[in-house]
Amino acid sequence: MNDHTFTLEEELTLYQVAQVQKDLLQAFEQGCRRFNLGHINTLDGAGVQLLLALVKTASAQEEAIEWTEVSAETRHVFAELGLEPLTHTDIPITRTPT
Amino acid sequence: MSDDISDSTLDMFLEEAGLMLTDFEQALLAMASASSDIETLNSAFRAAHNIKGTAGMFGFDRVVEFTHEVEALLDRMRAGSQDINETAVELLLQCLDQIQRLLGELSEPEQMAPNAERSRHLMQQLAALKKGGSAPPPVAAEKASPTVMPTAPTQVPEWLIWVRFGTDTLRDGYDPLSFLRYLDQVGTIQQVAPLTDHIPTLVELDAQGCQMGFALRLQSTASAKTIRDAFAFVADSCTLKVVPAPFSVATLQAELQSIEKDSPRVEHVLREIGVWPSAPNSRTDLPPIPHNATEDDLESLFNSIQQGQTPTTSVAPPSNPSVPQPKQTPAAPVIPATPPAAADHTPTKAQRKKPAAREKKPEESRYIRVPADKLDDLISQIGELVIAVSSAQIVAERHNIPEFSEIAQRLDKLVEGARDHSLRLRMVPVGETFSRFKRIVFDVSRTLGKEAELIITGGDTELDKSMVEQLIDPLTHLVRNALDHGLEAKEERLAQGKHPCGQIRLNAYHDAGAFVIEVSDDGRGLARERILSKAIERKLIPADSKLADEQVWNLVFLPGFSTAEQVTDLSGRGVGMDVVKRNIEALRGEVNLFSEPGAGSMVQIRLPLTLAIIDGFLVEVAGSHFVLPLDGVEECIAMPDLACPHPNAANYFELRNTVIPLLCLRRHFRLNAAPPRRYSVVIVRHGSQRVGLLVDRLHGEHQTVIKPLGRLFNRVRSISGSTILGSGSVALILDIAALLADASTLHTPTAPSISQSNPLSSHAE
Numbered sequence: 001m002n003d004h005t006f007t008l009e010e011e012l013t014l015y016q017v018a019q020v021q022k023d024l025l026q027a028f029e030q031g032c033r034r035f036n037l038g039h040i041n042t043l044d045g046a047g048v049q050l051l052l053a054l055v056k057t058a059s060a061q062e063e064a065i066e067w068t069e070v071s072a073e074t075r076h077v078f079a080e081l082g083l084e085p086l087t088h089t090d091i092p093i094t095r096t097p098t
Numbered sequence: 099m100s101d102d103i104s105d106s107t108l109d110m111f112l113e114e115a116g117l118m119l120t121d122f123e124q125a126l127l128a129m130a131s132a133s134s135d136i137e138t139l140n141s142a143f144r145a146a147h148n149i150k151g152t153a154g155m156f157g158f159d160r161v162v163e164f165t166h167e168v169e170a171l172l173d174r175m176r177a178g179s180q181d182i183n184e185t186a187v188e189l190l191l192q193c194l195d196q197i198q199r200l201l202g203e204l205s206e207p208e209q210m211a212p213n214a215e216r217s218r219h220l221m222q223q224l225a226a227l228k229k230g231g232s233a234p235p236p237v238a239a240e241k242a243s244p245t246v247m248p249t250a251p252t253q254v255p256e257w258l259i260w261v262r263f264g265t266d267t268l269r270d271g272y273d274p275l276s277f278l279r280y281l282d283q284v285g286t287i288q289q290v291a292p293l294t295d296h297i298p299t300l301v302e303l304d305a306q307g308c309q310m311g312f313a314l315r316l317q318s319t320a321s322a323k324t325i326r327d328a329f330a331f332v333a334d335s336c337t338l339k340v341v342p343a344p345f346s347v348a349t350l351q352a353e354l355q356s357i358e359k360d361s362p363r364v365e366h367v368l369r370e371i372g373v374w375p376s377a378p379n380s381r382t383d384l385p386p387i388p389h390n391a392t393e394d395d396l397e398s399l400f401n402s403i404q405q406g407q408t409p410t411t412s413v414a415p416p417s418n419p420s421v422p423q424p425k426q427t428p429a430a431p432v433i434p435a436t437p438p439a440a441a442d443h444t445p446t447k448a449q450r451k452k453p454a455a456r457e458k459k460p461e462e463s464r465y466i467r468v469p470a471d472k473l474d475d476l477i478s479q480i481g482e483l484v485i486a487v488s489s490a491q492i493v494a495e496r497h498n499i500p501e502f503s504e505i506a507q508r509l510d511k512l513v514e515g516a517r518d519h520s521l522r523l524r525m526v527p528v529g530e531t532f533s534r535f536k537r538i539v540f541d542v543s544r545t546l547g548k549e550a551e552l553i554i555t556g557g558d559t560e561l562d563k564s565m566v567e568q569l570i571d572p573l574t575h576l577v578r579n580a581l582d583h584g585l586e587a588k589e590e591r592l593a594q595g596k597h598p599c600g601q602i603r604l605n606a607y608h609d610a611g612a613f614v615i616e617v618s619d620d621g622r623g624l625a626r627e628r629i630l631s632k633a634i635e636r637k638l639i640p641a642d643s644k645l646a647d648e649q650v651w652n653l654v655f656l657p658g659f660s661t662a663e664q665v666t667d668l669s670g671r672g673v674g675m676d677v678v679k680r681n682i683e684a685l686r687g688e689v690n691l692f693s694e695p696g697a698g699s700m701v702q703i704r705l706p707l708t709l710a711i712i713d714g715f716l717v718e719v720a721g722s723h724f725v726l727p728l729d730g731v732e733e734c735i736a737m738p739d740l741a742c743p744h745p746n747a748a749n750y751f752e753l754r755n756t757v758i759p760l761l762c763l764r765r766h767f768r769l770n771a772a773p774p775r776r777y778s779v780v781i782v783r784h785g786s787q788r789v790g791l792l793v794d795r796l797h798g799e800h801q802t803v804i805k806p807l808g809r810l811f812n813r814v815r816s817i818s819g820s821t822i823l824g825s826g827s828v829a830l831i832l833d834i835a836a837l838l839a840d841a842s843t844l845h846t847p848t849a850p851s852i853s854q855s856n857p858l859s860s861h862a863e
Binding site for chain 2: 014017018020021024025028044045046048049050052053054056057060077080081082083
């Protein structure tokens with residue numbers, strides 16, 4: 001694990017997920033476990049799915065990740081999907097809620 | 099855009115996109131009306147989504163990017179987080195125009211730069227509207243009760259909705275979140291749980307594929323069908339279960355075991371959303387299904403439930419410690435809600451295997467789109483066939499072979515049927531074309547600051563498609579003219595005791611083998627004195643002219659005529675009405691104007707039903723053959739004692755106490771030949787006028803394939819086309835309207851006039 005924080009950009013939608021997937025994977029493989037969701041202002045189902053895949057990746061490797069910040073839009077969307085447990089910051093996340 | 103798209107594919111796409119834009123426009127205009135409902139909004143969303151999806155398939159990235167923003171706004175409206183008001187609808191209509199421009203870039207690449215600027219500007223406006231929209235509704239979780247189940251019984255039915263989306267859902271442009279938001283409009287989401295177990299790790303993830311799903315408890319008075327319809331866009335690809343309360347273990351397992359194999363997980367999710375009962379409450383309640391149950395075990399379990407037995411299972415208990423164990427959540431009682439009457443939730447196994455969405459397919463595939471060229475070729479071939487059969491009949495008659503005559507007659511009937519059917523293929527209801535004028539009325543009335551509504555009647559009336567297309571420009575001008583000059587300003591209308599909202603009416607109907615369109619308004623009507631003085635001022639008529647109202651109204655069709663006090667962007671430049679008349683006449687039609695001061699005006703257009711083949715009535719005059727459109731023929735009378743009237747004689751005769759003008763075709767066309775032993779009179783009608791045509795011989799009904807006349811004959815009056823007879827000779831098709839006009843000029847003033855009723859009173863209601 002390194003101290004690096006990976007910051008996601010403003011939009012995380014179908015149009016960005018393919019590229020962000022590569023970036024996230026690379027960051028994760030380099031030991032990054034802290035992710036900043038504070039800048040996200042547009043998030044759709046594809047974006048949520050990507051974030052859940054990130055959690056799954058950590059879980060599969062018995063690692064924990066954490067969000068340093070979670071934007072209001074992200075909280076809103078997570079809450080809509082019943083993913084409130086994923087809205088906390090600075091708490092290690094080890095698995096997807098369901 | 100992809101370079102490898104063939105022209106024909108692209109044409110097909112553009113045509114398809116045009117239809118989608120029409121649907122979109124109609125939905126947006128409906129949204130602007132007071133009677134708008136959720137289905138209208140859905141139609142607009144569906145249209146925008148389809149445009150985006152189809153454009154994406156063809157690589158129109160600029161269209162996709164722009165339409166995505168439009169779709170997002172509509173989605174917010176569906177979710178209730180965006181107000182639907184006039185400002186929003188007007189912006190969406192502007193966006194629609196922009197999509198049309200972006201699609202047009204293919205033929206006008208020089209428009210790319212200005213279009214990009216327009217797109218950017220409109221996207222900014224969309225974003226501003228989004229920011230200024232009403233506050234988003236509370237999210238499901240905020241609204242959900244902290245307890246798993248409501249403690250008090252509720253009368254609002256509850257539903258379990260379990261959905262897993264198809265892999266291509268995201269790629270097809272659908273966002274699972276949209277469905278969730280839409281469901282929150284159909285009812286109130288009580289609790290939701292994501293189905294994340296199919297989502298793999300980052301390495302394995304297909305980021306644009308969808309592996310998500312969700313389960314939720316919805317409180318709604320909507321029917322099962324309405325709830326299912328929320329997923330209509332993805333019905334073919336998603337796995338969906340809609341289960342009404344009361345929720346029993348048996349019901350839940352029976353419903354879900356066919357789509358979910360991981361029973362403990364299912365139970366866990368159901369407990370999370372509060373639909374898993376805590377204790378058996380009926381003899382069919384079942385123990386939890388072991389996670390390692392095989393399909394056979396589940397099948398057996400299912401059969402037991404179907405037979406009302408308490409099943410037993412020999413499957414080993416779960417041994418995998420990694421499988422999440424059900425939480426010991428508080429008891430979840432069976433909800434005492436009455437299941438909606440519309441839903442029958444005891445389907446047979448066979449019924450469950452037949453998704454509702456697939457049942458819609460036969461309905462959707464009832465239509466085949468065929469290029470118009472192919473229909474033209476078919477009709478052309480049928481035309482040749484008509485002539486060939488006619489030749490066969492002549493040969494059969496000439497050689498007097500009964501069997502041959504019989505076959506020729508049968509062939510004639512069959513060809514007649516084929517002709518009618520093939521012509522019908524080209525006939526389209528005019529309603530679709532009429533609908534596009536809603537936008538013109540919407541835009542122009544706003545520009546003019548007037549209130550106006552468009553009332554369409556007779557939209558089902560059919561007309562040859564090629565004619566419909568050629569009618570668009572003249573009708574556009576007439577509608578704009580009615581808005582600009584016909585309707586008064588709001589204050590003026592109120593002062594006259596009229597409703598502030600003016601009416602423009604588009605009406606279509608069939609009349610005596612003709613297609614009639616009327617464009618009317620309830621405005622101020624035409625100003626007779628102003629028209630007359632303007633015509634005199636422009637030396638269009640002598641200063642001492644004494645004209646009937648009808649003649650005065652028709653002065654406005656003269657080139658360059660305009661009485662508009664103020665020239666506007668819309669009309670009043672004195673061009674247009676003459677072009678309208680010319681366009682209609684080019685379609686073998688005629689146009690008339692009726693007006694009543696203070697009550698409004700009406701432009702009536704009469705057109706032949708088709709330009710290809712007609713049922714004709716064949717007559718002979720001095721050895722030449724003529725065809726009259728059969729629909730205009732009223733009756734035939736043999737007149738043995740009547741000689742061809744002398745040019746100076748009265749050109750009329752009396753028929754059953756009615757005086758009818760008489761036109762001698764022999765003299766009219768200056769045909770010289772020995773007179774027949776006796777004449778016949780064919781009474782023809784056009785609108786409310788009748789005339790008797792004096793002919794030498796009647797040949798009877800004749801299928802007539804219309805062949806256009808060469809340019810040389812453009813100035814020949816009374817003849818609208820030609821046809822080839824079975825014998826190979828040519829017959830001329832008579833233009834009844836022109837013949838009537840000629841008869842009127844020959845008509846002596848002493849003859850009683852045939853009154854023409856004012857169509858304003860009969861059709862403008």
